[in-house]
Amino acid sequence: MEQVLQIIIGGLLQGSVFAVIALGLSLVFRVTGIINLAQGGFCILGALTLYTLETDYGLPAPLAVLAAVAITTLIGLGLGAASFVPSLSRLPNSSMLMLTAGLMTAIEGLALVVWGSQPYAVPPFSGERPLVLLGLHLPSQGLWIAGASALMIFGVWYALARTAVGKALLACAENPMAARLMGVDVRLLTLASFGLTALIGAVGGIAVAPIMSFQFDSGRFFTNAGFIAVAIGGMTSLGGAVAGGLFLGVAEQLAAAYVSSLFATAVSLALLLATLIWRPNGLFAARITRRQDVREELRVHRAIVRFRGRGATIGGLVVLALLATLPQLVGAGAMSSLVIALILFVSVLGLDVLMGYTGQVNLGQSGFMAIGGYTAAILATNYGLPPLLGLAAGIVLSLACALVLSMVTLRLRGAYLALATLTFGLLVDSLTVGLGDLTGGPSGLVGIPAFSIAGFAFATPESLYYLVLGFVTLLVLALMGGMRSGFGRALQAIRTDQMAAAALGINVVRHKMAAFGICAALGSIAGSLYAFDFHFLAPEMVGTARSFEMIAMLIVGGEGTLVGGLIGALLITLLPTIFQPLAAYKIMAEGLLLVLVFQFMPDGLLGTGMRHLFHFGTRDRAPVRAPAAKEHAR
Amino acid sequence: MNALEIEHLTKHFGGVRATNDVSFAVPEGSLTALIGPNGAGKTTLFNLITNLFRADSGTVRFFGEDLGERSPSEIAGLGLLRTFQTARVFPGMTALENVMAGAHRRLRSPALAQLLWLPGARAEERRLTERAEALLELVGLQGFRDVAATSLPMGAQKLIEVCRALLAGPRLLLLDEPAAGLNDTETAELSRLLRAIRDGGITILIVEHNMSLVMDSAQQVVVLDAGCCIATGSPREILNDQRVIEAYLGPAAEVA
Numbered sequence: 082m083e084q085v086l087q088i089i090i091g092g093l094l095q096g097s098v099f100a101v102i103a104l105g106l107s108l109v110f111r112v113t114g115i116i117n118l119a120q121g122g123f124c125i126l127g128a129l130t131l132y133t134l135e136t137d138y139g140l141p142a143p144l145a146v147l148a149a150v151a152i153t154t155l156i157g158l159g160l161g162a163a164s165f166v167p168s169l170s171r172l173p174n175s176s177m178l179m180l181t182a183g184l185m186t187a188i189e190g191l192a193l194v195v196w197g198s199q200p201y202a203v204p205p206f207s208g209e210r211p212l213v214l215l216g217l218h219l220p221s222q223g224l225w226i227a228g229a230s231a232l233m234i235f236g237v238w239y240a241l242a243r244t245a246v247g248k249a250l251l252a253c254a255e256n257p258m259a260a261r262l263m264g265v266d267v268r269l270l271t272l273a274s275f276g277l278t279a280l281i282g283a284v285g286g287i288a289v290a291p292i293m294s295f296q297f298d299s300g301r302f303f304t305n306a307g308f309i310a311v312a313i314g315g316m317t318s319l320g321g322a323v324a325g326g327l328f329l330g331v332a333e334q335l336a337a338a339y340v341s342s343l344f345a346t347a348v349s350l351a352l353l354l355a356t357l358i359w360r361p362n363g364l365f366a367a368r369i370t371r372r373q374d375v376r377e378e379l380r381v382h383r384a385i386v387r388f389r390g391r392g393a394t395i396g397g398l399v400v401l402a403l404l405a406t407l408p409q410l411v412g413a414g415a416m417s418s419l420v421i422a423l424i425l426f427v428s429v430l431g432l433d434v435l436m437g438y439t440g441q442v443n444l445g446q447s448g449f450m451a452i453g454g455y456t457a458a459i460l461a462t463n464y465g466l467p468p469l470l471g472l473a474a475g476i477v478l479s480l481a482c483a484l485v486l487s488m489v490t491l492r493l494r495g496a497y498l499a500l501a502t503l504t505f506g507l508l509v510d511s512l513t514v515g516l517g518d519l520t521g522g523p524s525g526l527v528g529i530p531a532f533s534i535a536g537f538a539f540a541t542p543e544s545l546y547y548l549v550l551g552f553v554t555l556l557v558l559a560l561m562g563g564m565r566s567g568f569g570r571a572l573q574a575i576r577t578d579q580m581a582a583a584a585l586g587i588n589v590v591r592h593k594m595a596a597f598g599i600c601a602a603l604g605s606i607a608g609s610l611y612a613f614d615f616h617f618l619a620p621e622m623v624g625t626a627r628s629f630e631m632i633a634m635l636i637v638g639g640e641g642t643l644v645g646g647l648i649g650a651l652l653i654t655l656l657p658t659i660f661q662p663l664a665a666y667k668i669m670a671e672g673l674l675l676v677l678v679f680q681f682m683p684d685g686l687l688g689t690g691m692r693h694l695f696h697f698g699t700r701d702r703a704p705v706r707a708p709a710a711k712e713h714a715r
Numbered sequence: 716m717n718a719l720e721i722e723h724l725t726k727h728f729g730g731v732r733a734t735n736d737v738s739f740a741v742p743e744g745s746l747t748a749l750i751g752p753n754g755a756g757k758t759t760l761f762n763l764i765t766n767l768f769r770a771d772s773g774t775v776r777f778f779g780e781d782l783g784e785r786s787p788s789e790i791a792g793l794g795l796l797r798t799f800q801t802a803r804v805f806p807g808m809t810a811l812e813n814v815m816a817g818a819h820r821r822l823r824s825p826a827l828a829q830l831l832w833l834p835g836a837r838a839e840e841r842r843l844t845e846r847a848e849a850l851l852e853l854v855g856l857q858g859f860r861d862v863a864a865t866s867l868p869m870g871a872q873k874l875i876e877v878c879r880a881l882l883a884g885p886r887l888l889l890l891d892e893p894a895a896g897l898n899d900t901e902t903a904e905l906s907r908l909l910r911a912i913r914d915g916g917i918t919i920l921i922v923e924h925n926m927s928l929v930m931d932s933a934q935q936v937v938v939l940d941a942g943c944c945i946a947t948g949s950p951r952e953i954l955n956d957q958r959v960i961e962a963y964l965g966p967a968a969e970v971a
Contacts, residue, residue: 385809385863559830566829566840567815567822574805574816581803584765585883586791586820595826641807 088338089331094223096330097230101285102307103314103322104237105278110316111254112274113169116496118181119160121304122188123279124286127153128295129192131287132201142206150283157279160184161272164676169271170257175442176679178499179636182444182629183675185304190669192297205291222291229288233281234323241319250274301625305507309353312500346511350504357501358489384684386642386691388561400644404550408543415658416542417614422647422654423549424610429634429646430556431603436632437640438564439596440576442499445506446604446631449479451513451623453605454612455520458529461613468532472609476602483601487594506625513620525619532613545614556603560643572596573641633675639685648686716778718743718887718918719764719795724773726763733759735942737773741887741935746909746919748929748950751939752962757922758800760939761889765790765797777887792820794886798879798893800922802872804864810875811860814847817879843882850878854908870901877908887918894925906932930954938962 102120109117131149134140140148168180205222212219241247252260253267261267286295286303293299306329314325329349336348388396408416428450435441456478457471466474482505490501513520520526531540532548539545563569571592574582579589612618634653639645653674657667682689719741726734734756741747749757762768764775765787775782777795785793796817804813822843824836851857854874859867864875873893880888890909894902902925909932913919923929929936929950936953938946940962946953953959 385807387809387861558832562832562836563826563830566836567819567824567843568826568829570808570812570816571819573808573812574819577806578803580767580787581799581805582816583787584767584791584797584799585817585879586788586796587816588788 088334090219090223092331092334093327094220094226094330095289095334096310096327097227098285098289098303098326099306099310099329100323100326101230101233101281101288102303103310103326104234104319105281105285106307106311107316107319107322108237108241108274108281109278110311110496112250113177113271114174114254114496115169115177115181116308116316116500117165117275117278118178118304118308119184119188120278120282120307121300121302122185122192123153123157123282123300124289124303125192125295125297125300126156126188127283127286128203128290128299129196129201129297131290132203133196135203146206146287149287150280153283153286154276154280157282158272158276160188161275161279164680165275166268166272168680172679172683174496175436175440175499176636176683178442178444178496179629179632180676180679183633183672183679185300185672186626186629186633187669187672187676189298189300190666190672192300193668194666196297198297200294200296202294203290220292222288226288226292229284233284234319237277237281238319246270246273298626306349308500309349309504312353312497313356316496341515347508347515350508350511353504354489354501354508357493357497357504384639384688384691386639386645386684386688387565388644401554405547408546415655416546418654418658419651420542420546420549420614421611422650423546423553424607424614425631425634425654426553426647426650427549427556427610428604428607429631429638429650430553430560430643431600431607432631432635433640433643433646434560434564434572434603435596435600436635437642438569438572438576439593441593441596442502443597443600444499444503444625444628444632445509446502446600447623447625447627448502448506448509449483449601449604450608450611450627451509451620452479452482453608454618454623455513455526455608456605457609458526458612458618459519462526462529468530468609468613469534472606475605475609479601479605480598483597484594487597491590491593503625503628506628510620510624513623520620521618523620525617525622526612527617529612529616529618531616532610539613542614545610549610557643564643568592568595629675630671633671635685637674637678637685639687639689642685642687645685645687652686716743717741717776718745718778719920720774720776720779721760721764722774722776724760724763724775725771726759726768727771732942734763734770737939737942737944739937739944739947741918741920743778743918744913744916745934746913746921746932747935747937748933749920749922749937749939750924750926750929750953754941755939755962756942757939758891759942761797761891761922764889765795791883794820794884795889796880796883796885796887797889798873798876798891800891800895802869802876804867804872804875804879806863806865808864809861810851810856810864810867810871811844811847813864813875814850814878814882815843817882818843818847819883821884847878847882850881851875853911854878854904870897873897874901874905874908877905881912881917885917887920888912890919890921890923892922892924894923894928902928 102124105120106117109115127149130152131145134145134148135142164180164184168177172180206225207221212221241250249260249265250270252263252265253270257267310326310329311322313329314323315321332352333345333349337345340348407419411419428446432443432446435443453475456475457468460466460471460474461468486505490498493501514523531538532545533539539548571582571587574585574587575589575592583589608623630653634649635646637652638647638649653671657664663670678685717740722738724734724737737760749760751757759768763770766782766785767787777793780793782790805816808816822839824833824839828836848857848860851860856871856874859871864872873896877890877893894905897905906928909919933950936948936950937944938953938959945958945962946956948956
C-alpha cells in the first residue's frame with residue numbers, strides 16, 4: 082500500500098510538470114488554434130541556460146533561475162515576433178503545425194551547437210535530503226516542482242478568467258477578425274501568449290531539471306508528454322490540460338513500476354490513441370467548438386505547377402541524365418549520402434501524395450519507415466529470407482497499419498489527425514526500443530545483408546544507387562500519370578473542400594485511405610532499402626526526427642509537385658556531407674530552413690523558382706493576367 | 716415522372732424551424748425556380764436534399780428512389796448534382812482541371828490504369844479534356860483554361876462551378892443562386908446556359924433572387940417563406956399570388 086502511494090506521489094510530481102507544459106500548449110491553442118510543438122524546446126533551453134549560469138558563471142541559484150527564465154522568455158518572444166506571429170495570418174493550420182516543428186528542430190539545433198550532445202544535471206534547489214512525511218519519502222525538489230506548477234496554473238487561470246487582457250485573448254481565439262475590429266491588437270496579444278508559453282515552458286523545465294538528466298534533444302520528451310497530456314485532457318480546457326498531465330504522470334509511473342520502464346512511453350501513447358479514437362475532444366473537454374474554418378479557407382492557396390508537353394519531357398530527361406552522371410562527379414564520401422537522398426526521396430514522394438495532393442498532414446512517416454526497415458531486416462538477417470521478400474512483407478505490414486490507423490482516425494480532422502499520426506510514429510519508435518529481443522533495442526540491429534534481386538546483390542553504393550534511380554524514375558512517372566488524371570484530381574479536390582468534392586460524387590473516405598496507403602507503402606519501401614543500404618538499423622535512424630526531416634525535404638522542394646521533394650532530399654542530405662563544418666549545424670539549419678521556406682516561399686524552391694524563372698503556372702489570387710498566362714502555362 | 720418529390724420535409728435548428736413540412740415536386744425535364752426572402756430556408760432545403768444535413772422528418776425521392784440513408788457522394792453518384800451559394804471552385808487547380816473534376820462519377824478507368832498510363836485511360840482523359848474545353852467555350856471562358864480558378868472573378872467561378880456539375884452528367888441539377896454577384900452580361904450568359912441545359916433534357920431546380928432570370932426561364936415556381944412552402948405555380952400565377960406579395964412586401968396595410 083505504502084509502495085503504491087509512493088509511486089502515485091512520484092507520478093503526481095512528474096504529472097505536475099506535464100500539466101505545466103500542457104497548460105502552455107493549451108494556452109497557445111486556445112488563442113491561435115495551433116498546437117505549438119516547440120513548447121518542449123523552451124523547457125530545455127531554460128534548463129540548459131540555468132546550468133550554464135549556475136555552473137559556468139557561478140551565479141547564485143535564485144538569480145540564475147530568474148535569469149534563465151528571462152532569457153528563455155526573450156528567445157521565445159524573438160521567435161514569436163520573427164516567425165510564429167507573422168506566419169499565422171498567411172499559412173494554413175497544417176503548415177503552422179509544421180512551422181512549429183521547424184522551430185522545435187531549430188531550438189534543438191541551437192542547443193546542440195551551444196551545449197553539445199552530452200547530458201547535463203543541475204543540483205536540487207534545496208539539498209539532496211528527502212522530506213519524510215507520514216512515512217512517505219518525498220524528494221525536496223518535489224515541493225519546488227509542485228509549487229512552481231501550482232503558481233503557473235493559477236497565474237494563467239487568473240489572467241484568462243479575471244482580467245481584461247484574458248478576455249481579449251479569448252476574443253482573438255474566437256474570431257480574430259472581429260477582435261481586430263473591436264480594437265484588440267491581435268498580433269500583440271498573440272505574441273504575448275507565445276512569450277507566456279515560453280515562460281511557462283522555462284519554469285517547468287527548470288523546476289524538473291534537478292531530478293532528471295537532460296541534453297539538447299530532451300525537449301522532444303517534454304513536447305510529447307505535454308501534448309499527450311493536453312490531448313487526453315482536452316485541447317481547449319485549462320482544467321483538462323492540468324488533469325490530463327497529472328493523469329498521465331501517474332499512469333506512466335504505475336506502468337513503469339509494474340510493467341516495464343521501457344513500455345511506460347508505449348502505455349502513455351496507447352492511452353492517447355485510445356482517447357483520440359473514443360473521445361477526440363479529450364476526457365475533460367470544455368464544451369467549446371472552435372470555428373476553425375473562419376481563418377482556414379483563405380490560406381490554402383498555392384502555386385499551380387504543371388509539367389506538360391515537350392518542355393517537361395526534355396527537362397525530365399536532362400535531370401535524369403544529370404542524376405545518372407552524378408556518381409562520377411561526386412567523391413566516394415558523398416556517394417553514400419547520394420544513395421540515402423534517393424532512398425528518402427521515395428518516402429517523400431509518398432508524403433507528397435498524402436500531404437501535397439490530399440492535404441492530410443502525416444507527422445509519423447518514420448513509423449512506416451521503421452516498420453518496413455525492421456520487418457525486412459529481421460526477416461533477411463535472422464531468417465535468411467530474400468531481401469525482396471522482406472521488403473514485400475514490410476509493405477504488407479505497413480499497409481495493414483495504415484488501414485487500421487486511417488480507420489480509427491476517420492473521425493479526426495486537422496490538428497487531431499496530424500497528432501494521431503505523430504503518436505503512431507512515437508508508438509512505433511518506442512516499440513522498436515522496447516522489443517529489444519526482436520529489434521536489438523537501442524543499440525540497433527547489425528549484420529543486415531545487402532539488397533539483392535534473384536541472387537544478384539547490390540553490394541556497392543553505385544549499384545544500389547542506379548537500382549534506386551531506376552525505381553524512382555518509374556515511380557515518378559506512375560505517380561505523375563495518376564496525379565494528372567481523375568484520381569489525382571479527386572485527391573486535390575479533397576485537399577481544399579471535402580464537401581464540394583463529395584457533392585461531385587467523390588468518395589472522400591476511400592480516396593483518403595488510398596492516399597494514406599500509397600504514403601505508407603512508399604515509406605515502408607524506403608525504410609527497407611535504407612536498412613539494406615546501411616547493413617544496420619537503430620531506432621533513432623527511423624525516429625520522429627526523421628519524420629520532420631522528410632517534411633522539411635518536401636516543403637523545401639515544393640508540395641504538390643512530386644519532383645520538388647528530390648531537390649529537398651538532395652539539399653538536406655548532401656549539404657552537410659559536402660561542407661563538413663556544417664555537420665554540427667545540420668539540425669539547426671534543417672529547422673531554420675523549414676521555418677524560412679514556410680515564411681518566405683511557401684511554394685517551395687521548385688514552385689517559387691518555376692514561377693520566377695519561367696512564369697510557369699500561376700499563383701492563386703494573383704492579379705488576373707489571363708490571356709498572357711495561357712501561353713505561359715501551356 | 717417527377718425528377719424530385721419532396722414530402723413533409725422538416726428540419727429544426729434549436730428552436731428555429733428552418734424547413735417546416737415542405738412538399739413539392741419537380742417534373743422531369745422542367746426548370747423549377749425556388750424563391751423566397753432571405754432566410755426562407757432555400758439553401759437549407761438544398762442541404763437536406765443532398766443529405767449534408769439530416770432531416771428531422773419527411774422524405775426526398777429522386778426518380779422514385781428514397782435518398783434518406785444515402786451519403787452526399789452516393790447521391791451525386793445517382794446523378795443529382797448541386798452547386799453552392801458561394802462558388803466553391805477548388806483552389807490549387809486550374810479552371811480546366813476544376814471542370815474536369817466534375818467528371819469523377821463517370822470515369823471508367825481505375826486508378827491503377829491511370830498510374831500506368833494505359834492507353835484506355837489516356838484516351839478517356841483526352842475525351843474528357845475535349846468535353847471540358849467545349850463547356851468552357853460555351854460559357855466564354857476558354858481563354859482562361861490554364862489559369863488558377865480562384866484567381867478569376869466571382870462570376871467566372873460560378874460559371875465554372877456550373878460547368879463542373881454539368882460534366883458530371885446530371886439527371887437533376889440543383890443550382891444555388893448562380894446569378895448572385897454576376898454582372899448583366901454574365902447573367903445573360905447564364906440565362907443562355909440554363910436554357911441550353913434544359914433543352915439538353917436535364918432537369919433543373921434553381922434558387923434565385925434575380926426575378927427577370929426566373930420569369931424568363933422557369934416553368935414552375937415554388938415560393939418559400941419562413942421555412943414553409945406558401946405557393947407553387949407558373950411564374951404568372953406566382954406574380955399575382957397575394958401571399959407571395961405579402962411575403963416579399965409585407966401585408967398590404969403596411970405597404971399603404
